[in-house]
Amino acid sequence: MTDKYDPKSFESKWQQKWEADRLYRSEVDWERPKHYALTMLPYPSGDLHIGHWFAMTPSDARARYMRLKGFNVLFPMGFDAFGLPAENAAIQRGVPPAKWTYANMDRMRKQLRSMGAMFDWEREAVSCDPKFYKWTQWFFKKFYDNDLAYRGEAMVNWSPTLQTVLANEQVIDGKDERTGQPVIQKLMTQWFFRYTRYADEMLKFDDIDWPEPIKIMQTNWIGRSEGARVTFLTEGQDPIEIYTTRPDTLWGATFMVLSPEHSLVSKITTDDQRAAVEAYKQEAAKATEIERSSEDREKTGVFTGAYAINPVNGQRIPIWIADYVLITYGSGAIMAVPAHDQRDFLFARKFGLEVRVVIQPEGEKLEGATMTEAYSGPGYMVNSGLFDGTYASEDKGRKNPAINAVIDWMEESKIGRESVNYRLRDWLISRQRYWGCPIPIIHKENGEMEAVPEDQLPVLLPDDVEFMPTGRSPLTYHDAFLNTVDSEGNPARRETDTMDTFMCSSWYYYRYLSPNFDRAPFDPEEAAYWLPVDVYTGGAEHATMHLLYTRWFTKAMRDLGMFEDTAEIMRDNERNPEDLFNEPMMRLRNQGQVLGGERPGDVVLATGRYEGEKLFANRVEVIDKISEVPAGFGGVFGEIVKRTENLLTINMAGVLRTVEVIADAEVIIPAIPAPNSVNQLKHHLEIQRMSKSKGNVVNPDELVAEYGSDTVRAYLMFAFDWEKGGPWDPNGVQGIIRWLNDVWNMVTAGPQAEQGDPEAEREVERRVHQSIERVANGLEKFSFNTSISSLMELKNSLRQPVRDGKIGTEVWRESMRTMLILMSPFTPHVAEELWARLGFSYSIHQQAWPVYDPAKAVEEATTLVVQAGNKVIDRIPVSVSITEDEAKQTALASEGARKLLNGNTPKKVIYIAGRMVAGKPTEPKVNIVT
């Protein structure tokens, strides 16, 4: 055959056929083992990004592999369709969010189909679809009814000029990014989920195979600490509760600090301090919590004029306010122990407050007056009454003898009690936004609240909305939405907050099970078979947000009995439901990120008219190299480092110069056919995240149009360590093209001999079997690049003997058959096409993964490596069946060993046997120690 590998001629043909045949439809089949493979669903931003391909196509390859291994695989897809960008589009371009979102999803579905992935589209779930968000609201209601949802106060970014709440990403440097108006921090009533209720359970990872860094990040995020709560009384008898992890240092508390927002502040402030305190409170409102908690920030604060009594020693200590104490953490008040806490120490030194040492390290004498930093290490308690001499270790909580003793004593004498605290705060789900799932709550006239009854769900988002340029949610002035009646028929007002989109993404993979089911969030018949998710893939940036929220969600669902029907059906099918609903995903793997590659900017010569330093160019010419600048050139020349519209920044021998290209300027780019425009000039690109504004976005549609889907898939899997990612390099794709071309040519050329050479055929069989194991091993380990390199090696080792006519028809056909199945997870289209051309029956994707036979993979001859330490001193060809004794004798008799030993006897001889590891043979070694 003479036809060339031309993916365009068959890729969409197969995609259509697979879809028409419902090849990837996954249905419950209790006779077969199941595998639920899940990859994070995209936000419908409008265009599929190369990052989506990078995340999804390797996951698809693995799902396909599991299918070939005999599993019934569910691999669904959907859209996380609520969110702020749709609203911004509405405000900026006047497109309704729903229209924008649905149009984007249509486009992205087409793009997703071009991947040739085995998505089961009949299970698609879309979070902004009322069929979906009815159940998001239903979950909210269940949580509300069971005290897992409540209203509380939280700090928000508040714009006083716009009278609206802003999201974190809308605030840059304390100002609204759109209007530049100042933003302040303000306490507002918001909806929360009791996230902390499952804090302890979420610290357990025993039953799940998740990456270690993710577990560490989640553990730190939850931030469990053991300590005590202690109540101090002010001189006016107002109680101030504090939380401390170091109750053993209570005697060193020489002042207290309240958060500026603490409710007692105005009450206890004395008249002569009031002006200063009020001024400080206003100042503190400008800083974000992240800034405030930064340790190296200059400490600020104001004395309230009031005093408290230290309950352990009766000492009278001043009460200050300072912004390094946050109202949202602990109780919003601390006891300050400057000798043993660095932040308190800096504060004390700045304001001249007493530093009293109460933990004295061994062999050192600390003095409060002369210390230069706080001491937080181990030592013996001093200045602490009856506890003097007690040893304070480095352990935290009860394990520390000093803390243990003090807590017991405090509980006995009713001064304080043991307490566990978490850095984790409750999950704030309120968003003062329109394009989100409405919170199904009604505010009655009398101020009480009630949940919308289940039969009235969903509370629909109105689509006849108009956006104000302020960004205020249109729900807050949409009368038809706002006005309703309560359960007694009295007029009432709807809640206008919508839910955080993390709420939708916390349960979407349950909706995939039965996206049209209308009696519950999911059909227990489906759930009993498919749950839990076996493998989940996505970006590590979701480590502490999405992945913690979703764990919480599943635990809450379990405790509210939402899996009971499912468990019953499992039992009916002899599946033990125990421990299956504690965690949503059994295995998690994170892919890295594809970054924009580095690209040099065009080197240009620009001439025109100067106005001061700035050049108004009427002619810009791109040249090859900086050395081609003509002598005596009077304009600006150099590499374009940046271009904004017609404004160029040019690096002229190290100096940055600005050139404005005038409207009808002559632009000459030799590489691009004339006429050229300013927009075709390329500027320098650094390796960094891809974004439209940087102009370094790689468009997968263009790549697919040029090279075909299989090549793009395989290249993404081959060019990177999947868990790491890296900068995009357009050149490497050549290697994949050559590989697929070679495979194509080899298969279409057919066998070159009827009878082959037995030795060559045995070698081919060996390579084929080694490859089966190696390709599988890479897929198991998410090491897609090594799987593909194994496939390239297999092709390399087949090509020459086939060409030389050493492989007979039978072995040739069997080898091609196996190779195509091995390739099919990675390059599903070309594998199917060649499969069909070889006359095998449709479809390759319904075949079984070839069985690895170690006996066929094994080598007959190998090399014995003789080492002295880490250095190779000889190599001797031997049989693989060599025994330890034979190997040692052979090694000692070798030329290299003779030279090394020079007649002496070795101190030690170590033998390392050769093995077959993941389809790859290793050589036996003998290490001779002298």
Place this chain on the structure above:
RNA sequence: GGGGGAGUGGCGGAAUUGGCAGACGCGCAUGACUUAGGAUCAUGUCUCUCACGAGGUAAGGGUUCGAGUCCCUUCUUCCCCA
């Protein structure tokens, strides 16, 4: 500020988790075939050395018969919270 990673040829990356460092690919070089080559084929390609050989996985130290891999110190860098 806090947290998590990563440092291996000109480049992307391999290396059974302690056992011949640099697989596979890109690029490059030389040659072949060609009207042509950004096609294809062959050979080579860590560094130094004509060679024999020696050195080499960010830098320094340690453990070990043996270290890219484990431990300590330093440096660089990326990501996340944002």
